Amino acid sequence: MAAAHRAPQALILAPRGRDASIAASLLKEVGLGARICADLDALTRDIGADTAFLVMTEEATRGADLRNLVGQLEAQSSWSDLACIVLTSRGGGPERNPAAARISEALGNVTFIERPFHPTTFTSAARTALKGRLRQFEARARLDELRESGERLTTALTAGRLGSWELDLKTSELIVSETCKANFGRGPEQSLSYGELLSSIHPDDRQRMREAVERSIADNTDYVIEYRVLWPDKSLHWLEVRARVVSDEAKGTSSLVGVSSDITDRKTSEENLRRLNETLEERVAERTAELKRTHELVLTEITQRERAEEQLRQAQKMEMIGQLTGGVAHDFNNLLMAVLGNLDLLRKHFAADAKAARLIDGALQGAMRGAALTQRLLAFARRQDLRVEATDLVTLVGGMTALLEKSVGPDIEMRFDPPDETFWTLIDPNQVELALLNLVVNARDAMPEGGIVSIGLDTPTPPSALNLGAGPYLRLSVTDTGQGMDAETVSRAIEPFFSTKELGKGTGLGLSMIHGLAVQLNGALRLESHVGRGTTAELWLPATTAVAHPEPVIADSNEILAGDAVPRSTILFVDDDFLIAMSTVDMLEDLGHEVIEANSGAAALEILRGPDPIDLMITDYSMPKMNGGQLTEEARRLRPDLPILLATGYAELPDNSTLDVPRLGKPYLQQQLAAEIAKLINVRHPGTADATASERV
Structure with a gap:
């Protein structure tokens, strides 16, 4: 920050008469303070940076030794040219007065006023001197600012480890700071010419650097570049260089002035980060490719997780519903047990009464239908009592063909192409027959205007989404060409009492019963459907090498x-x-x-x-x-x-x-x-x- 300065004032040396007081009074009128000095030595001592100008009488300097005064004036700063107003006697100007000429030659910036003088003449000369001095003060302020700016620049360059340099574009003379030398691996005492600078740049970057310099000079744009340099010890470093063209019209020269900084650490970090990013990108690419391959085969990992979570939520929901359903069905089963047992005995006592027997038979049939409904509920809850035995699915389906054809009606074509080999599995044949009939009836109801129902038997590998255990499986599928279902309907299809059929045309327990049966047989039920393209229901059952053995005959x-x-x-x-x-x-x-x-x-x-x-x-x-x-x-x-x-x-x-x-x-x-x-x-x-x-x- 520039130093504070006092208000300027004039120094007056007029030891005789009233000249000093009159001069001070006139200066006060123009708003300038003044100090009256006793002698020449006092005047010389009082000259300072805030002195506006000097006022002296000729006789005060006559015969005096002016060397101290001249030395003081010569020691002024470069911005200072202190003016002096000399009051002479009439006809005592420098052209006729050798003493006045000596003063002019010694002091330089001198204005002579002959006495007696008019006050206007003196104040005019004082204003002129003050005006010139004020311009000098402005120059001093600018110089102070420039000096402080230079100091701040030097501090900033040092703090930022920036090296300054200047290249004369005409002579290629290079002026560099010590920090700039250090950026090129040179010590303070070592030289760094422009040729040496060029030779230290990495060969692969040298042409790019030349082109950048030429482009900056031609377009008068900033020169900004990063390049590698080889230090004398053969180590490799990175520099960032910035500059711009500066022209001196007075001298008719142009220079490229700029700074340089060592960015080796930053570049090393960037390189490490780049390699890390490349490694990560490679890993991401590999992972993406892996996920893509997975998606093209099974599903992406995210989809699998979401599906697994959804399946878990569905399984938990179904398990809770199953527990509730199983408990209700068990209690209902006990009630039906009491009803059926008593009706069965009552029928024997009224065998001779035709009307009573008919009423009892009706009640028995109703109770049996309730028992069948209970079995469906227990099947959904996976708690029905299964009579598992080794069964050939080819024989089972073949034996049901006639019944299935009658069930779908004349407007629907049944297709079943039985394989040549046998398909043995451990199941409850009656329950699986009911499940197959239920699936075929569902397919029929999905095709009110007719269509095709296809029954298939094969042994593919189960999809992992089914979460089945290890081992071979058989797939019994029923495919229709009906209306199909959207994804939300498919997700709810096995819920108990959920149905898309009209009221009174279904209990909503068919698929839930089949689901419970499949799980109880260590298999699974899978539905695949698209709106307008039909539905495929797949019953997956574990294959077995066991074969059926005839049961011993008991009495009728x-x-x-x-x-x-x-x-x-x-x-x-x-x-x-x-x-x-x-x-x-x-x-x-x-x-x-x-x-x-x-x-x-x-x-x-x-x-x-x-x-x-x-x-x-x-x-x-x-x-x-x-x-x-x-x-x-x-x-x-x-x-x-x-x-x-x-x-x-x-x-x-x-x-x-x-x-x-x-x-x-x-x-x-x-x-x-x-x-x-x-x-x-x-x-x-x-x-x-x-x-x-x-x-x-």
């Missing part, structure tokens, strides 16, 4: 009911449901058996610990505190040879269960109950039916 149920094939037995019946216990006990007693009732597992074990002979135990599976499976294990410890029949509305035995007991599905009729008892009693007492019966009676 009618014969069993006649009482000739089954001996009268003592049966322990266990069930916590009062209505089921009442109807089943009545059915057993109607068959001629003696029944001991227990309403819990604990009560049954107390009876088994007693001395009473028991030929068979029939127990419900789902009971509080101790279920039928746990009761069976405890009962076998007490009576290892005791036959046990497990009655259950659904197969909910744990996966790690080792129980090997026959099961009777709820709801059951007396005829079914008698058939299962006959199997167990005949196995235990072969050929002793009559003797045992007589002993019991």
Whole structure:
């Protein structure tokens, strides 16, 4: 920052008379302060940077030694040219007065005023001198600013490690700072000519540098470039150079003036970042290509994750619905058990009454339809009791062809091209037949104006989206050329009670039942559909190498009911449901058996610990505190040879269960109950039916 200066004032040396006071008074009128000096030495000492000009009388300098004064004036700054007003006697100007001429020669910038003078003459000369001095002060201020700017520039260049340089475009003379030399690997004492500068530039960058210089000179544009330089120690560095053309019209010269900075660290970082980016780009490209390949084969990773999340949400939702549905269906099953059991017995008592028998049969049919609905609900909940056996799907589908053709009607063409080989799988044939019929009926309903239904059997590799276990699978597919479904409808198609059919034309349980059946058989149901292009339903089932074996022939149920094939037995019946216990006990007693009732597992074990002979135990599976499976294990410890029949509305035995007991599905009729008892009693007492019966009676 420029130093502060005091207000300018004139110095007056007029030791005789009133000249000093008059001059000071006149200067005051023009707004300028003045200081009256006692002698020449005082005047010389008081001259400073803020002195406006000098006022002296000729006689004050006559015979005086002016060397100190002259030395003081010669020592002035380059901007300063201090004026002096000399008051002479009449006719005492320098042209006629040698003393005045000596003053003019010694002091330089001198104005002579002859006395006596008019005040206007003096004030005019004072104003002229002051005006000139003020212009000098302005020059001083500009010089101060330039000096400070130069100092700030030097500080900035040093702080920014910027080297300054100037190239004379005519002579190619190069002037460089120490920092600029350092940028080119030179020490302060070493030279750096323009030729040496050019030779230090990397050969691959040299021509580019020359072209940039020429372009800057020709177009009068800024010169900005980055290039590599080789230091004397052969190390490689990067420089950033900026400059512009500066012309001196007075001298008729032009120079390229600029700065240089070492950007090696930045370039190294950029290079490292570039390599990192290239590596990342390569990895991204590889990953993108991999994702693209994946998309072209299965789906992208993101789509897979989204689909997996959606499947998980759907599975969780279906699991919750399944648990609720299974619980409701189980309770409904128990109610139907009581209804069917009592109706079955009641029918026997009214066999001779045609009207009553007809009414009872109607009630039985309604109850059986309710049982079928319950089975569908349990199938959706994956809790229905399946009778799994090795089955050839080719034979199963072939045997249903006639039924399927009648089901679709004359306006729809059925197509099934059976493969030559067999397709063995472990399934419940009746349930799969119902599932296939349901799929075909759905296909028919999707083609109200006719179309084609195609049934296919093949063995492709399951898509990973199905999340099936390892091993070979069979695919039973039903494809129609109907209306098709959008994605949202497909996603909801297996929800229970969801249907696109008109009210009264479907329960909405068909696909949910098939889904539950497929999962229970360790398979899957897959739907693929597009609006206007039809639907394909795929039932995926595990393949097996097992083949079907004929079951042993048992007595006809009618014969069993006649009482000739089954001996009268003592049966322990266990069930916590009062209505089921009442109807089943009545059915057993109607068959001629003696029944001991227990309403819990604990009560049954107390009876088994007693001395009473028991030929068979029939127990419900789902009971509080101790279920039928746990009761069976405890009962076998007490009576290892005791036959046990497990009655259950659904197969909910744990996966790690080792129980090997026959099961009777709820709801059951007396005829079914008698058939299962006959199997167990005949196995235990072969050929002793009559003797045992007589002993019991």
